[in-house]
Amino acid sequence: MKTILIVEDNDKNLKLARDVLQAKGYATLEAVNGLDGVALAHRPDLS
Numbered sequence: 681m682k683t684i685l686i687v688e689d690n691d692k693n694l695k696l697a698r699d700v701l702q703a704k705g706y707a708t709l710e711a712v713n714g715l716d717g718v719a720l721a722h723r724p725d726l727s
Contacts, residue, residue, distance in 0.1 A: 683707040687717035 684706050688694040698708050711717035 681705065681707050683709060685709045685711070685717060685720055687711045687714060689713060 684701055686697045689712050701708050709720045711720050
């Protein structure tokens with residue numbers, strides 16, 4: 681499963697993006713600001 685990072689500070693937009701992407705089969709990582717988004721983008725995949 682592919683994972684997509686969503687960085688969005690508006691709760692309704694974040695939920696919409698999450699719901700659409702997950703319905704299409706993607707896993708999501710979510711951040712509400714750029715700093716948190718950068719931290720998540722550099723998270724290693726240890727699976």
